[in-house]
Amino acid sequence: MKREDINILIGGAAGQGLVTIGQLLCRTLINSGYEVVVTQSYMSRIRGGHNTFTIRAATGKIISPRLGIDILVALNEETFHLYRHKLSKDSVMIIDDSLEYEFPNTIAVPFKSLSAKLYENTVALGVVASLFGINEKSILPVMKKFLGKKKAKYLNDNKTAFQKGLDHGNKNHPGNIIDLAPVSPDSQKMMMNGNEAIAVGALAGGLKFCSFYPMTPATSIVLNIIKHADEMGCVVEQAEDEISAINMAIGASYAGAPSMVATSGGGYALMTEGISLAGMTETPIVIAVAMRPGPATGLPTRTEQGDLDFVIHGGHGEFPRVIYAPGSIEECYELTQKAFHIAEKYQTPAFILTDQYLADSYRGVTPFAGDSADPIIAGNRPEHENTPYDRYEITENGISPRLLPGHSKHLVVADSDEHTGDGHITEDLQVRIQMVDKRLRKLTGITNDLLAPEYYGDDNPDILLLCWGSSKGAVFETVRLLQKKGIKAATLHFSQVWPLKPDLFMKTLVNAKEVFCVEGNATSQFAKLITRETAFVINKNILRYDGLPFTPEYIVEKLDL
C-alpha cells in the first residue's frame, strides 16, 4: 500500500547528529516533490539527553505536525524505550541490533560494525532512505550542500556510511509497507524554517543593522542574517546584553539603518524600556520575539505562546505598536518584510511574534521573488524640509518628517523626555497633550493598514476555531479533520494580533454556533484580548503549555465532541 502521509521520528541524544540527518532527509524528500513539516524537540544541553527531529512527509498539502510514528529511527536505546509502545502495526522501527525487540517491522542495524560512531547517524539515514527508494544519486547533491564546507574526508566517510546503511536497509527491508506514493520531483523548492524565513524577510525588507544577545530560540534568526551580512551590506553586532542590543538598534535606526533585534521572553523583558524609548523618539525598529515556555528560564528550548500579553503591553507609557504573528514559513518572510515597512512608515516599533516550534520547523517552500521585495528607504528627503526643521512637527496623521542626522544640514534632535516639535526637552503641559495625541493618532493609519484575519472552512460553522501565530497549520488541519467527520467547521487565524479591528471579524464570531480559541498558553491570552476589544466572550479554550506544539489530534481530543 502506498502511503500519502507518513511521520518519521528520528530520536537520539544531543551530539549524535540527528539534526544533520534530519535535514538531509528532509531536503531529499522536498527534492522528490513531497510536502514536509518538521518538528524539532530538544533539551537545553549540548550533548546527551533526548532530542527528536520529526519529519511529516506527504504527497499532498500539509501544514501541520501530527501524532503517530510511521518510521522510528532510534539513534540510541532511550529513544527505543520511549517510543516502541507508540508504534502502530504498520510502523517500521530502525534500531541497533543489540537491542531486544518483538516488533515485527524492525530493521535491526549493526551500527557498530557498519561504521565509526561519528557516522552512525548517516548509516541510519541510509537505512531510512532504503524505505523510500532514495538512492545515492538523490542524496549526494544534498550531502554536498550541507556538508560540503567541511573536510573532504568527512563528506566521503558520510557517503560510505550512507551506502552501508542503504545496503543494509535494502537487504533487510520489512516489505513495502511504508512506501510513500510517488510524486513529481521538484528541486526548485527551498527548505526553510521559520527563523530562516524571518532572517531572509528582514534582508528583503532592507535590514542594515542587527544587534543581538544570544537567546534560544531567537539566535538562529541572527545567525542566518550573519551568514548573508557581507553580501547584503549589513552590520551585525553581538551586544553585551539585551539592553545594549535594543539601544544600539535604536541608535542605528535613528542614524538611518533599518534595524532589528531578535530575542526571547527574558531578553524582551530587558528590552522593554528601550521599546518605550523607540515609541517616544518615534524611531522605527523591528523586534522579533521567539517565544518559549516561561516564567523566567522555564523550558528554554521548547515552544509556547505565553508572551502575547507582555509583548502587547511591554514598555512604560503609551505609544502605538504593531505585532505580527506569522503562521507559516511564507508569513515569516512576508510579515517580517512588512514589519520593516510599517515600522518606517509609522516610526514606531513593529514586532514579529514567533515561537520555538515555528522557528525550527522546516518546510518545502516556493522560492520568494527577490525582485518584488523593495527595501525600505530610511527617512524623508531633507530638501523638502524647512529650516529650522521640526523632527516632531504636529501633523494630522501623526507622522512627522523623519530626517537622518548628518544627511543634510538639518539638525535631527530626538529626546526620551517629552519634547517640542524641534525635539528638545519641554515641560510645557499643553505641548505634552499635543504630543501624546500626535503619537496616538498614528493608530488610525496603522489600523487601516492592518491585516485581516484569514478565514478557512465552512460558512456559518458549528465550530469556529480562533487561533493566531504558529498554531495556524494545526488548526487548519483540524478543520479538515472535523469536516471529514461531517462537522461544519472553520477557523479564523490572526497573523496580526495587535492592534485588532473588530469590524474585520465580528460578523464571523457572531455567525458561528460555538467559538473556541486555540492557543499555546495557560491563561487564554488571545481569547481575553478578543473580549477586551470586542466584548465578545470566548469561554471554550483549547490550551497547550507543555512545551510542545499543537497537533490536529490534540485539538480534536480536547474538543471532546
Next chain:
Amino acid sequence: MKREDINILIGGAAGQGLVTIGQLLCRTLINSGYEVVVTQSYMSRIRGGHNTFTIRAATGKIISPRLGIDILVALNEETFHLYRHKLSKDSVMIIDDSLEYEFPNTIAVPFKSLSAKLYENTVALGVVASLFGINEKSILPVMKKFLGKKKAKYLNDNKTAFQKGLDHGNKNHPGNIIDLAPVSPDSQKMMMNGNEAIAVGALAGGLKFCSFYPMTPATSIVLNIIKHADEMGCVVEQAEDEISAINMAIGASYAGAPSMVATSGGGYALMTEGISLAGMTETPIVIAVAMRPGPATGLPTRTEQGDLDFVIHGGHGEFPRVIYAPGSIEECYELTQKAFHIAEKYQTPAFILTDQYLADSYRGVTPFAGDSADPIIAGNRPEHENTPYDRYEITENGISPRLLPGHSKHLVVADSDEHTGDGHITEDLQVRIQMVDKRLRKLTGITNDLLAPEYYGDDNPDILLLCWGSSKGAVFETVRLLQKKGIKAATLHFSQVWPLKPDLFMKTLVNAKEVFCVEGNATSQFAKLITRETAFVINKNILRYDGLPFTPEYIVEKLDL
C-alpha cells in the same frame, strides 16, 4: 465672611524653599485642626524653573485637590505672571513690592529689605500666617521639628524672618476676606504624604530588606525607609541598576528577609525579567511602582496612571500577581502592609501602584496603630517538613511549604528553570503541566482574598464614575458636586486593580444608567480591563494625561452635563 475651604498656591523657582514653607504651613494648619490636601508640581531640575506647592485647607472633610487660587504666594516674578489672571475677586496675592499690579487684595512685600535672600520664603510664610491669625507660638514647634536638625543660627534667622513677614502682613492686611472658619485644634494628626505612608506601611508589614536605584517619584519611599532603617532593623542597599535591585530583593527574600523595591516605569521595565523570576521561584516580593508620564523619560516629575497594563502584564510567562492601587494616604499604609502579607502567603509578587501626585500629597492623617500591625514571619517552620523536603510540593491550593536556607538542615532549592518538587531543573513535560497548574491555582486563594471596590454615592445612580488608585479623592468629591446639582451620582473605586472579581461589582455596573471611567492616561486602560474581565463596555472615558492630577472641576467639565 469666614471661609470653609481655601486653596493656597505657593509658587517659585526650585531652590527658593517653597516646599519648606509649604510643609511648615501645612503642618501648622493640621495642628490647628484643618483638613489639608497638598498638590506638588515641580520640574525636573534642582534650581530655577517653576514649581508650585498647593495647599487646600478646609474645615470639613476634603480628600482631593481643587481648582482655583484663594491665596497666591509668589516667590518670584514668573509665578506672579503665571497666576495673576487666575485669581478671583476675593483672592489675596502676596508678591514682591517691586512688581506692578492692579489687583486690590495684594500684599506687596519688600522682601529684599526685610530679609536675606535665603529667608525670603520664610518671610512669605509669615505674611501668609498673618492671614490666618497663625502666630509665632503655633509655628515655632513646627519650625523646630522641620528645621531643628540644622544649625541653630538657621532656625533663629528663620524665626526672625517669619516674624518680619507676620508683622508686615498684619500691618498690610487687605481685610478679613480669606479667613478660615475656626476649628478645634488637633495636634495629634500626622502630616504624611503617600510615599511616607508606603514606607511606614512596609515597615509595619515587616520589611527587612530594600534595594533600590533612585528614580523619581519613587525615591522618597526608600529615603523614608532609610530614615527608620536602624531603629527598625532593616537593611537598605542602593544597587548599581534596577536589575540588580530586583534580583537582590529576591535573593534577600529567598533567604528570609521580607523585601521590597520601589521604582517608576522605566525602572520597572528593567525589573520585569526579575518579576518573572519571582513568579517562577515563588519568592514573595513587594514592588512599589510610582507612575509618571511616559513613554521613556517623559515628564519625570509629573503624574500619570499610564502603566497599569504594563504592571499587570510585565514579565514573560504566566504567573499570579496582586496589584493594589491605593487611593488615599491611609490606603497607602494599609495596602502596603497587606501586600507583604499577600506576597508571603501566596509566594508571589505583590505591587503597590501609585503615582507622583499621591506620592507627594501631604494630608493630615490619624496616627496608625503600630501594635495592630503584625509583621510577617517569613517562611514555614522547618520541623514540620519531611526529609527530603520538597520546596515545590504539589498542593491543592498551589501553595508549597517555604523554608529558609540555612535555617535548618533542609536544603532549599529554587530554580528559574521549570523544576520538580525538590526545586531541581527538569525537562519532564508532565511535571511542567503540573507546575504551571500549581502556580496558577494560587489565583483561587488570591481571588478570595481580594478587596472589593468601594462604592460611594446614590443607589442606582444616573452617573456612575469608575476610578482606581490616586484619583479616588477627586472622583469622590465629584460625586458630591454632582449630588449638589441634583444629579444621582456614585463612584466605584478600585484599590485593588488585579486580579478582578466581577461578582463584586457587576451588579453595580449594570444598575447605573451611565458608566464613566475616570483615569489618568490616554488609552482608557482600566476601562478596557473591565471589558476584558466582564465584557461590560465603557465608552465614556474621562482621561487626563497632561501630567497633573484630577480635580473635581476637571471631571465635571469633561462630563459636559
Next chain:
Amino acid sequence: MTDIKEFGEFETAWCPGCGNFSILKALKSALSACDLSPWQVLLVSGIGQAAKAPHYLKANVFNGLHGRSLPVAIGAKLANHELTVIAESGDGCMYGEGGNHFIAALRRNLDITIIVHNNMVYGLTKGQASPTSEQGFVTKAQPHGSPSAPFNPVNIAVTMGTGFVARGFAGNREHLSGLIARAIKFRGTALVDILQPCVSFNHVNTFKWYKERCYELPENFQSENRELALETSLEFGEKIPLGVIYENRKKTFEETFAVLQKGPLYTQLHEKKALQNVIDSY
C-alpha cells in the same frame, strides 16, 4: 576652525555655579577647534543633569535613556561612521546604570568620544552616592556614608588599554577644551572624565577641593607609556593629575568591518540580485 557661534547659546536648567556650564563651553570650543559644524556632530546622552547638555548647543542630538548613551552612540556610529559621535553623560549614567556598556565600549574601540561630567554624585535625583563617590560620602540615601569603594574610571580605562584616556576639570576650561578636542580627533574610543563641582549636592568635592588637588600633566607627558599611565591613573587623592593620561592608537572597530568601507549604511541599499542569491541558497 568653525565659528563657535554656530553652536548657539541656550538657556539651561542647571543650578547657578554648577560646573556643567564650563564643560558646555569647553565642548563648544573644542568642536569649533576641530573645525566641525553642528550637522556633522551627533551628541548622544542619557538622563541626568549632565545628560541635558546636548540640548544646550546646536548639533544632532539623541537624548536617550538613563545609562544607555553608549549603546545608542555605538549603533549610530556603526550606521553612519561619517558622523562625529560623542556620548556625553554623568557619572551615575555612564558608570552606574550604564557600567556594563562602558566596559563593553572600551573593549570595542569604535571611533567615538565619551565625555563624562563626573560630579561624584547623582545630581538630578537629588544627591545619592554615585559609583565615583568616595567611600564614606554621606547622603540622605547613605546616612552612614557610601559603603562601597569608588570606581576609578580613568584607571579602569587605562587598564583595559582604551585608545585615549584623559581627565579634565571643569575649573580649567581652556585645558579641558584642549583635551576634548584631542579626544575628538583621536581615532578610536576616547574617554574624557571631567571633574565637575556640583554646588547643590556635593559639599565634599567642591570647586575648592578640586582646585587644591588638581594639577596639569606637563606638555611632554609620555601618554604612550602604559606603565606610566597606569601609575598616573591611580593617583587620586592629595594630588589629582589632569591631562591626556594614555594614548594607544590601534585599529578601530569600524576599520575591521568590510561593509563599512562602502560608506554609511543608509547609502547602501541592497541589490535585488544579492537578495535573490540569498533566497536561492536555501
Next chain:
Amino acid sequence: MTDIKEFGEFETAWCPGCGNFSILKALKSALSACDLSPWQVLLVSGIGQAAKAPHYLKANVFNGLHGRSLPVAIGAKLANHELTVIAESGDGCMYGEGGNHFIAALRRNLDITIIVHNNMVYGLTKGQASPTSEQGFVTKAQPHGSPSAPFNPVNIAVTMGTGFVARGFAGNREHLSGLIARAIKFRGTALVDILQPCVSFNHVNTFKWYKERCYELPENFQSENRELALETSLEFGEKIPLGVIYENRKKTFEETFAVLQKGPLYTQLHEKKALQNVIDSY
C-alpha cells in the same frame, strides 16, 4: 572536614570531557575541606552550562537568571550573613550579561565567593564569543573573528582592589580545590576565575592549549603585594599564572552594617514600640 559524600553525586547535562566536571569535584572537596555541610552553603548561579553546577551537588541553591547570580547572592548574604554564599556561573553570565553586577560586587566587598567557569565562549547557546574570548576568535556569530579586546577579569579585579583574586585551571584539580577553599575562607569578596576547556565550542583554548601555558605560582608568592599582583594579573598569553594572585583583607560590607551585627534578618522581627515611634515621628 566534612565527608565529601555529604555533597552527593548526580547525573549532569554536560558534555563528556568538559572541564566542568573537575570544577564540580574541586568545589565539593573545597567545601568539605572548609568543614561545611550542605545546609550551611548557598550556591547561587545564573544561566549557562556552568550555571547548572549547583544542581549537581547538595546545598541550598538559587539558580536564577542569566547574568544575575551576583545580585541574588548579595541579597541573600545581606539577609542571612551566616550562610556561606557562593556565586557560581560562566564567563558570559558573570562578565557579559552580568558585567555591571560584577564591577559593583567588587566595589562592595561582601564576604562572598565568586566562582567563574571561564571557557572563553558561550556554551549553552552553542558557541558565540564571550567577553573573555580572544580577539579574532571565530564562531558562527563572529565569522570574521570576535572584534573586541578580551576582558581580563583577574586584572580588573586586582586593579579594583578586590579582597581575594585567584585563577585556577580545571585541569589542575587539586590546586583548584585549594584555591576555592582559600577563597571561601577569605573574609571579603573572593574571585576564582577558572580556565575551563569547552570541548564542544572552543577548539582554540583547549585542554592542551591551557596545559602548555598554565603554571602554578610558587607557595611563597607575595599575594599581598599589589604591584606584583597587577603585573602578574596581566600575564595571559605564552604563560598563564595560576594561584592566589592578590589578597587584600579589609572591612567587609557586612561588618559596616550595624543592623547585621544582631544576626540574620529573619531573626529580627521589629518591636511594635519601634514601629509606633516611627509613626509618631510624622
